[in-house]
Amino acid sequence: MSPRRDVFPHRLDLQHGCVELSHGGGGRAMAQLIEELFLAAFDNAWLRAQDDGARLMVPPGRLTMATDSHVVSPLFFPGGDIGCLSVHGTINDVAMAGARPLYLAATFILEEGFPLADLKRIVDSMAHAARHAGVPIVTGDTKVVERGKGDGVFITTTGVGLIPEGVEIAARQAQPGDAILLSGSLGDHGMAVMAQRENLRFDASIESDTAALHELVAAMVAAVPGIHCLRDPTRGGLGCALNEIAQQAGVGMQLREAAIPVHEPVRALCEFLGLDPLYVANEGKLLAICPAEFADTLLAVMHGHSLGREAAIIGEVVADPHCFVEMATVFGGRRLVDWLSGEQLPRIC
Amino acid sequence: MKYLDEFRDGQLARGLAARICQETDSTRHYALMEFCGGHTHAICRYGIEDLLPGNVRLIHGPGCPVCVLPSGRLQAAIDLAEQERVILCGYGDLLRVPGARGDTLLKAKARGADVRMVYSVDDALDAACTHPNQQVVFFAIGFETTTPPTAVAIQQARRERLGNFSVYCNHVLTPPALRALLAAPLPSPPRRQGVAQIKGQIDGFIGPAHVSTIIGSQPYEFVATDYQRPLVIAGFEPLDVLQAILMLIRQINANEAHVDNEYTRAVSPEGNRKAQRLMDEVFTIRSSFEWRGLGELPGSALAIRPAFADWDAERRFTIPEIPAIDHKACVCAEVLRGITRPEECKVFATACTPDHPLGACMVSAEGACAAHYHYGRFRQAAAS
Amino acid sequence: MCLAIPAQVIEMKDNEHAVVDMGGVRKQISTALLDEIAVGDYVIVHVGYALNRLDPDEAEETLRLFAELAATTEAL
Numbered sequence: 096m097s098p099r100r101d102v103f104p105h106r107l108d109l110q111h112g113c114v115e116l117s118h119g120g121g122g123r124a125m126a127q128l129i130e131e132l133f134l135a136a137f138d139n140a141w142l143r144a145q146d147d148g149a150r151l152m153v154p155p156g157r158l159t160m161a162t163d164s165h166v167v168s169p170l171f172f173p174g175g176d177i178g179c180l181s182v183h184g185t186i187n188d189v190a191m192a193g194a195r196p197l198y199l200a201a202t203f204i205l206e207e208g209f210p211l212a213d214l215k216r217i218v219d220s221m222a223h224a225a226r227h228a229g230v231p232i233v234t235g236d237t238k239v240v241e242r243g244k245g246d247g248v249f250i251t252t253t254g255v256g257l258i259p260e261g262v263e264i265a266a267r268q269a270q271p272g273d274a275i276l277l278s279g280s281l282g283d284h285g286m287a288v289m290a291q292r293e294n295l296r297f298d299a300s301i302e303s304d305t306a307a308l309h310e311l312v313a314a315m316v317a318a319v320p321g322i323h324c325l326r327d328p329t330r331g332g333l334g335c336a337l338n339e340i341a342q343q344a345g346v347g348m349q350l351r352e353a354a355i356p357v358h359e360p361v362r363a364l365c366e367f368l369g370l371d372p373l374y375v376a377n378e379g380k381l382l383a384i385c386p387a388e389f390a391d392t393l394l395a396v397m398h399g400h401s402l403g404r405e406a407a408i409i410g411e412v413v414a415d416p417h418c419f420v421e422m423a424t425v426f427g428g429r430r431l432v433d434w435l436s437g438e439q440l441p442r443i444c
Numbered sequence: 445m446k447y448l449d450e451f452r453d454g455q456l457a458r459g460l461a462a463r464i465c466q467e468t469d470s471t472r473h474y475a476l477m478e479f480c481g482g483h484t485h486a487i488c489r490y491g492i493e494d495l496l497p498g499n500v501r502l503i504h505g506p507g508c509p510v511c512v513l514p515s516g517r518l519q520a521a522i523d524l525a526e527q528e529r530v531i532l533c534g535y536g537d538l539l540r541v542p543g544a545r546g547d548t549l550l551k552a553k554a555r556g557a558d559v560r561m562v563y564s565v566d567d568a569l570d571a572a573c574t575h576p577n578q579q580v581v582f583f584a585i586g587f588e589t590t591t592p593p594t595a596v597a598i599q600q601a602r603r604e605r606l607g608n609f610s611v612y613c614n615h616v617l618t619p620p621a622l623r624a625l626l627a628a629p630l631p632s633p634p635r636r637q638g639v640a641q642i643k644g645q646i647d648g649f650i651g652p653a654h655v656s657t658i659i660g661s662q663p664y665e666f667v668a669t670d671y672q673r674p675l676v677i678a679g680f681e682p683l684d685v686l687q688a689i690l691m692l693i694r695q696i697n698a699n700e701a702h703v704d705n706e707y708t709r710a711v712s713p714e715g716n717r718k719a720q721r722l723m724d725e726v727f728t729i730r731s732s733f734e735w736r737g738l739g740e741l742p743g744s745a746l747a748i749r750p751a752f753a754d755w756d757a758e759r760r761f762t763i764p765e766i767p768a769i770d771h772k773a774c775v776c777a778e779v780l781r782g783i784t785r786p787e788e789c790k791v792f793a794t795a796c797t798p799d800h801p802l803g804a805c806m807v808s809a810e811g812a813c814a815a816h817y818h819y820g821r822f823r824q825a826a827a828s
Numbered sequence: 829m830c831l832a833i834p835a836q837v838i839e840m841k842d843n844e845h846a847v848v849d850m851g852g853v854r855k856q857i858s859t860a861l862l863d864e865i866a867v868g869d870y871v872i873v874h875v876g877y878a879l880n881r882l883d884p885d886e887a888e889e890t891l892r893l894f895a896e897l898a899a900t901t902e903a904l
Contacts, residue, residue, distance in 0.1 A: 290853075295563050296563075296855070296856070297853055297854070297855050298853070298854040298855065299852065299853040299854070300852060353454075359445065359851045359852055360851055360852040360853050362445065362851060363445055363850045363851025363852060363853040364851075364853045366445065366448065366833050366850070366851070367833060367850065367853060367855065367873075368563070369536075369831045371489075417822070417825045419822045419825065421822055423491075424489070424490045424491050425452060425454050425490075426452060426454050426457050426490040426491065426492065426495075426682045427454045427457050427458055427461070427491075427494070427495055428490050428491020428492055428493065428494035428495055429491040429494050429822075430488065430489055430490070430491045430819045430820070431818065431819050431820060431821060431822045433817070433818045433819070436798070436799045437540070440536035440537070440539055440540070440561065441535075441536040441561070441563060442535065442536050442537045442809065442831060443535040443536070443537055443563075443586065443590065443830070443831055443874070443875050444481055444482065444508060444509060444510055444535075444537050444586070444808060444809075444810055444830065444831060445833075445850060445851040446834065446836070446850075446870070447834040447870060447882060447887055448833065448834065450891055451891075453894075455898070456894045456895060456898050458898070459894070459895075459897060459898020459899070459901050460894060460897055460898060460901075462898075462901045463897050463898070463900075463901040466901065480830065482830050482831060535875070563875065563876055564858075564875045564876025564877070565875065565876075566858060566876055567876075586830070587830065589830035589832065589874055589879065590830065590874065590875060592861050592877065592879070593858070593861075593874075593875050593876070593877040596858065596860045596861065596877070652830065653830070653832075654830035654832045654872065654874060654879060655830060657832075657872055657879045657880040658879060658880075679890075680832070683894055684890075687890075687893070687894065687897075690897075706890070708883070708886040708889070708890060709882050709883050709884075709886040709887040709890060710872050710879075710880050710881075710882050710883070711880075716861060716862070716879065716880050718861055718862065718863060719861045719879070722860075722861070
């Protein structure tokens with residue numbers, strides 16, 4: 096998209112410039128920011144039309160819509176940034192209904208003074224993630240708040256997807272006897288971000304696992320249309336995700352700790368800080384609950400995909416009026432996997 | 445992870461557990477207390493009690509410095525952060541604990557107080573260097589494991605003449621707490637002798653792992669000589685705990701009582717003399733200190749010596765004594781002594797939960813009630 | 829209380845600081861509580877301080893004892 100010199104005689108200084116209040120003011124400055132930064136990166140027919148809202152063709156069938164706000168700090172972390180995280184996160188929410196993601200919307204709340212170079216890095220990362228996933232960002236919005244009233248940038252993404260015919264994936268479908276599968280190692284995202292926190296200063300070669308899971312899901316649903324439930328264990332980790340499902344479905348769960356993959360540096364950093372990997376955030380993993388007779392088939396399909404190489408069957412759904420999630424520990428005893436109320440904090444005791 | 449994974453081996457666990465089953469005398473009960481909250485956490489998190497025979501019961505002791513911190517002193521720290529506008533640095537464990545008025549450090553942070561979580565006291569020193577125009581107070585808690593680092597930091601502050609750094613000292617001592625548990629009279633005479641377990645009786649102690657790396661095994665001798673109970677220092681890993689249980693059972697069976705050390709890879713009889721010397725240089729023993737759930741214990745806590753008064757937050761700021769009374773339904777005093785189990789408390793898991801703790805045992809993740817709530821309450825549900 | 833983990837010293841920074849490694853995670857810690865630490869030693873780390881050295885011989889001996897107890901129990 097070539098710059099329109101008549102309307103914007105001076106290009107944005109994307110290297111040294113900063114976000115200013117006028118960039119959210121609805122006037123020429125905002126139009127320039129949108130054109131030279133957002134449209135340049137996301138570039139597609141809907142955005143080029145420059146309508147206020149995108150006009151979309153939607154195939155017949157059931158739609159699912161999901162929305163997510165992203166406030167991660169720091170904005171850039173090993174393996175990703177707030178940009179690609181926001182794209183993957185909403186694609187994954189849509190995919191957890193078994194749906195094929197169709198379109199994304201993205202809104203930005205920018206803090207006055209935020210470096211344009213950082214914003215460009217984030218936006219380019221979003222564009223790359225969206226293109227790689229094959230899901231266009233078709234509309235969006237930008238606002239600017241005064242310095243001190245935002246954490247650099249907040250991003251909200253909304254996505255719509257099409258649910259295939261005959262697919263009924265929801266937490267309440269989980270039934271006693273079902274198998275519980277996990278697509279890969281736990282805790283990579285949460286610990287990658289934690290290691291960067293200012294006060295902690297650990298040198299850990301841990302990268303976020305942020306990834307779009309929709310193609311893995313498509314393969315899984317094609318092979319086993321009778322999957323009962325899918326969930327991505329983001330904030331609160333596997334522990335909270337499974338407890339939510341158990342409560343919604345009115346069931347209990349029995350897990351096997353030895354079957355749950357956790358990479359060594361993640362385990363080690365958790366040991367240093369007294370954290371339980373079961374509650375650490377993941378951004379590129381999913382849980383699947385399916386009838387036991389399909390578990391092996393589903394596992395094989397997951398292993399065949401790059402995002403499911405370490406997939407494992409980690410337990411089963413049982414009847415339990417208390418809806419407890421229990422686990423057989425590596426040591427041979429049993430423990431509850433409780434539903435934590437808030438985020439874990441590092442401890443010294 | 446070297447020296448961790450090997451001590452969590454499930455197969456070795458089965459072997460040790462089988463040996464414990466073989467060697468226990470089925471005609472008697474064994475009530476063993478693990479003093480240290482870290483052991484409580486390991487026991488619950490690995491489900492160690494599932495591997496023990498039914499006549500071996502583990503009682504979760506008061507060795508959790510967050511749990512026993514009086515809520516009045518926590519409230520004083522919250523007030524310090526808000527009223528004196530200091531940068532208050534503390535370990536993560538403290539942030540959600542309610543103070544005397546139900547407030548927390550996190551809530552104070554939300555209201556604008558500068559409360560910072562640190563991994564090490566050194567991070568608080570760094571904050572003082574980075575913000576020379578602001579007062580930085582380090583909220584020091586912990587037993588003898590955590591005390592030497594605070595001593596080193598205070599000495600460093602003196603060397604560097606850091607005028608804006610001070611410590612709010614709440615360090616406590618292990619042997620006096622053990623003595624208080626052993627010396628406390630039992631609440632009521634036992635109805636039956638013989639097979640019946642005498643409530644509140646502790647037959648032996650699993651001694652703390654990392655406190656012992658500092659103080660050594662010698663300070664526990666009084667447990668055996670004065671109170672005729674065996675004490676075995678155990679490492680932190682579940683195999684260590686099982687082995688220590690076996691060693692205690694053997695002593696109890698043989699009617700012996702001496703201090704033994706399972707954690708030989710890190711604990712010596714004399715401990716870390718350099719760390720002890722540093723602690724002694726900086727701290728003096730308070731005549732008395734209140735422990736939440738245990739009451740006033742003489743000689744059980746540390747204060748900063750006058751020589752280091754310039755780094756003592758209690759001298760730099762006016763920190764009032766804030767009284768705090770526990771809820772009338774709270775029976776933590778009995779839980780901490782093993783007289784009552786967490787699930788026997790009327791308010792356990794109802795009015796008293798980790799989100800709304802009423803007493804010491806629920807306040808931190810390794811308190812007896814919190815650990816049971818978080819890891820073990822499914823057992824009562826299954827039984828009912 | 830006292831969450832502490834065994835880590836290996838991989839670099840001495842100065843008299844009172846070293847870098848340790850545990851499971852691939854590295855951290856600079858204080859060695860002010862110990863004398864004569866060397867690269868390759870294992871130490872117990874708590875709140876960013878090395879509390880004591882871990883004796884590898886004693887560790888092996890303890891593990892050997894566990895294995896022996898487990899083996900003899902099976903045999904009985």
